[in-house]
Amino acid sequence: MKKYDICIVGSGAGAGPIIYELAKAGFKVCVLEKGPALETSDFSKDEYLACRKDVYASNLQNEFHEIESFSKSQKKWKLATTKATGRTYWNGNMVGGSSNLMSAYFHRLKPNDFKLLSTYGKIEGANVADWPIDYNTLEPYYAKVEEVVGVSGEVRPHSTQEPRSTKDFPYPPLKTNLISEWLDKAALAEGYSMVSVARGIISKTTTNRNACYYSNFCGSYGCSSNAKSSSRVALIYPAMATGNCTLIPNAKVYRLETDGTGKVAKAHYYLKDEKKSIEADIFVVAAQAIESSRLLLMSRGKLHPNGIGNQYAQVGKNIIFSAGGIGSGNLFDKDFSKETIAKIKTPGLWVNRAIQHWYEIDDPAFNGKVKGGTVDFVFEHANPMPKLMRQKWGDNGLVYGSKLKENIQDYFLDQRKIKFEIFNDWLPTDNCMVSLSETEKDKWGDPVAKVKIGYHPHDLIVARFLADKAEKILVNIGAKNISTGISSTPSPNLVAGGCRFGEDPKESVLDKNCKVHDCDNLYVADASFMPTGGSVPYTWTIYANSFRVADVIKRQLTI
Amino acid sequence: MCTDQVIQLKQQKERRKFIKQLTIGGLVLNFGFLTACQETLERLSIENEVFTTTQNKNLLNVLNILFPDDGNGPSIHDLNTFHHILWSMKDPYSDGYSKSVLIEGLDKLESSILSSKQKSFFQLSMELQEEEVEKMVKKDWGERFCSMLLSFIFESIAIDEAYAVNTGQVGWKWLQHQPGFPRPTPNDLYPSFIANHQL
Numbered sequence: 239m240k241k242y243d244i245c246i247v248g249s250g251a252g253a254g255p256i257i258y259e260l261a262k263a264g265f266k267v268c269v270l271e272k273g274p275a276l277e278t279s280d281f282s283k284d285e286y287l288a289c290r291k292d293v294y295a296s297n298l299q300n301e302f303h304e305i306e307s308f309s310k311s312q313k314k315w316k317l318a319t320t321k322a323t324g325r326t327y328w329n330g331n332m333v334g335g336s337s338n339l340m341s342a343y344f345h346r347l348k349p350n351d352f353k354l355l356s357t358y359g360k361i362e363g364a365n366v367a368d369w370p371i372d373y374n375t376l377e378p379y380y381a382k383v384e385e386v387v388g389v390s391g392e393v394r395p396h397s398t399q400e401p402r403s404t405k406d407f408p409y410p411p412l413k414t415n416l417i418s419e420w421l422d423k424a425a426l427a428e429g430y431s432m433v434s435v436a437r438g439i440i441s442k443t444t445t446n447r448n449a450c451y452y453s454n455f456c457g458s459y460g461c462s463s464n465a466k467s468s469s470r471v472a473l474i475y476p477a478m479a480t481g482n483c484t485l486i487p488n489a490k491v492y493r494l495e496t497d498g499t500g501k502v503a504k505a506h507y508y509l510k511d512e513k514k515s516i517e518a519d520i521f522v523v524a525a526q527a528i529e530s531s532r533l534l535l536m537s538r539g540k541l542h543p544n545g546i547g548n549q550y551a552q553v554g555k556n557i558i559f560s561a562g563g564i565g566s567g568n569l570f571d572k573d574f575s576k577e578t579i580a581k582i583k584t585p586g587l588w589v590n591r592a593i594q595h596w597y598e599i600d601d602p603a604f605n606g607k608v609k610g611g612t613v614d615f616v617f618e619h620a621n622p623m624p625k626l627m628r629q630k631w632g633d634n635g636l637v638y639g640s641k642l643k644e645n646i647q648d649y650f651l652d653q654r655k656i657k658f659e660i661f662n663d664w665l666p667t668d669n670c671m672v673s674l675s676e677t678e679k680d681k682w683g684d685p686v687a688k689v690k691i692g693y694h695p696h697d698l699i700v701a702r703f704l705a706d707k708a709e710k711i712l713v714n715i716g717a718k719n720i721s722t723g724i725s726s727t728p729s730p731n732l733v734a735g736g737c738r739f740g741e742d743p744k745e746s747v748l749d750k751n752c753k754v755h756d757c758d759n760l761y762v763a764d765a766s767f768m769p770t771g772g773s774v775p776y777t778w779t780i781y782a783n784s785f786r787v788a789d790v791i792k793r794q795l796t797i
Numbered sequence: 798m799c800t801d802q803v804i805q806l807k808q809q810k811e812r813r814k815f816i817k818q819l820t821i822g823g824l825v826l827n828f829g830f831l832t833a834c835q836e837t838l839e840r841l842s843i844e845n846e847v848f849t850t851t852q853n854k855n856l857l858n859v860l861n862i863l864f865p866d867d868g869n870g871p872s873i874h875d876l877n878t879f880h881h882i883l884w885s886m887k888d889p890y891s892d893g894y895s896k897s898v899l900i901e902g903l904d905k906l907e908s909s910i911l912s913s914k915q916k917s918f919f920q921l922s923m924e925l926q927e928e929e930v931e932k933m934v935k936k937d938w939g940e941r942f943c944s945m946l947l948s949f950i951f952e953s954i955a956i957d958e959a960y961a962v963n964t965g966q967v968g969w970k971w972l973q974h975q976p977g978f979p980r981p982t983p984n985d986l987y988p989s990f991i992a993n994h995q996l
């Protein structure tokens with residue numbers, strides 16, 4: 239058993255910057271990653287493998303979650319395992335984690351996101367808290383992500399543009415479809431400017447990475463040109479090249495063992511089915527929010543009888559997702575000229591437009607100013623399976639026979655669907671949390687995470703408000719069949735909280751540097767630290783915060 | 798050898814067989830052995846590891862009603878859907894749900910026709926078969942069964958021809974679908990991918 243300077247559990251967006259910075263600084267780094275070490279050449283655009291068989295997520299027969307959700311019809315909380323329902327809460331199970339599979343819509347949080355409670359006040363039934371750091375503290379790290387991890391985009395003025403320390407993005411914006419111009423004009427007609435969305439995808443080739451090749455199959459798939467700014471490609475490969483980083487794939491950490499002083503001494507893990515352990519001076523957990531809470535709760539010792547960081551029963555509390563919904567409209571061939579629709583149907587080119595004009599809502603519909611959100615516009619994914627599945631059901635049940643074939647043909651040949659995704663704050667509540675299941679165990683015999691997925695009704699009201707604005711835009715560009723589904727069911731690919739950071743150990747798990755309050759050599763660096771999630775996909779913030787934590791750890795190791 | 802090891806070895810053996818069958822399916826297609834309807838019917842008269850002869854025939858007839866060869870786009874035969882279903886039923890990583898739905902559907906369909914018409918489903922006239930499918934989709938089990946079959950049909954339209962479906966990209970061509978690049982290579986198809994990467 240070799241002793242390392244630092245041992246990191248996980249290798250996704252929360253882990254990558256620490257792995258990269260510490261290895262580059264000359265420290266001996268060990269990475270324990272539950273998934274396999276897939277390489278760029280292992281990825282293809284195989285829909286059967288990636289989406290139908292979900293091979294990039296953990297196998298639900300071996301590892302699963304217990305989900306507690308409220309049944310409106312039965313008016314009670316009900317438990318079900320994801321093994322039984324088949325609805326997975328896993329994301330990317332591989333080196334680099336789900337950053338390999340992300341769509342990479344990159345948004346910074348805005349200054350008010352760091353002080354939601356003091357800006358907008360308390361909301362009854364929600365555990366909203368200010369962050370212990372402000373936007374200015376994180377801003378240099380957002381800029382660092384643009385440069386080191388790779389973010390493409392353009393700075394265009396709009397009503398909620400966040401402050402920047404650099405003039406523009408290091409990578410120019412990706413090429414866009416004609417529809418982006420239409421969206422810009424439609425927003426101007428409504429009296430505001432559309433946001434040009436930055437992407438965690440590089441638009442020009444570098445020494446080790448090729449530019450985006452517009453494959454038309456991005457989200458849910460690994461990138462074959464290394465343009466996507468995954469933790470694996472942008473950070474772990476360079477860290478490995480230093481010779482200071484040891485990567486152990488297929489290593490599932492099940493317990494952190496503390497010594498008599500309360501510090502973590504060892505990480506215990508399964509390598510396949512063999513039990514092993516690693517010693518290090520400092521440990522970092524970045525296993526994605528649900529699993530990070532689970533690991534801390536499973537790591538009981540003399541000084542941590544209820545799990546590390548859990549002296550005030552805060553571990554697992556205030557899990558958040560991203561609230562919102564999805565809307566869409568169809569652009570029918572018959573409504574446009576042949577030349578125009580051919581341009582709209584050009585595959586590969588991005589939309590990269592969002593509404594953030596109502597990131598803060600000051601509208602008579604609400605009692606005073608409230609936090610709003612973001613609406614990202616995207617084309618329907620190129621995967622044919624979901625498009626086909628959508629044709630299966632009609633008003634009177636199953637559709638089949640020649641009618642089904644006609645419907646399929648019309649859908650594929652006579653239109654293109656433009657969608658929008660709404661992101662607004664999933665307010666933290668007592669009904670959204672992680673604990674250890676009392677009855678369900680994984681293949682190794684360890685309790686699985688039990689996730690209670692309650693939501694706050696305010697989330698749905700904000701989402702509906704934003705949907706109305708987005709629907710107007712779709713009307714303006716000539717889309718038909720416009721509709722939106724606002725949902726209280728969380729999307730498992732955006733999960734944060736559970737180990738929120740704060741000044742008061744009685745109300746938080748981590749201090750402002752993401753070190754566990756009651757453990758001097760343990761940090762949690764994935765999205766677990768976030769007391770609130772902002773109204774955007776928060777991958778960029780996870781990367782930025784991990785760079786910030788890396789600086790703290792470097793200082794601790796050099797003292 | 799403990800029970801776990803025996804089970805593991807058995808699973809490994811089944812997985813190897815499953816992968817081999819995919820390869821054979823692909824080869825068969827490449828050599829065009831299954832291009833004639835008659836040959837498919839002869840093949841159906843032999844009981845396979847998944848379905849009985851009657852089940853085979855009933856299944857093929859239901860598939861052809863759900864997705865008829867009506868001159869618009871590919872047929873079940875063009876897409877090699879039947880082969881895909883047989884192959885999927887033997888997936889060693891499957892939890893067995895889809896197989897149980899298909900077996901339940903085939904059993905219930907056959908028993909209801911036998912009791913009402915004293916014949917097997919496939920022995921009915923085409924008109925009567927269509928009437929029976931119309932009745933079947935209104936029942937819970939029938940809707941479940943047909944919905945599952947439609948999912949398999951859709952897979953045989955949408956997924957890469959390397960899986961021995963969507964022959965000659967007939968499904969993609971019909972829908973003017975442009976696949977992503979790179980396409981999968983024979984070594985990294987499901988389920989080899991799982992074994993190769995120890996998932």
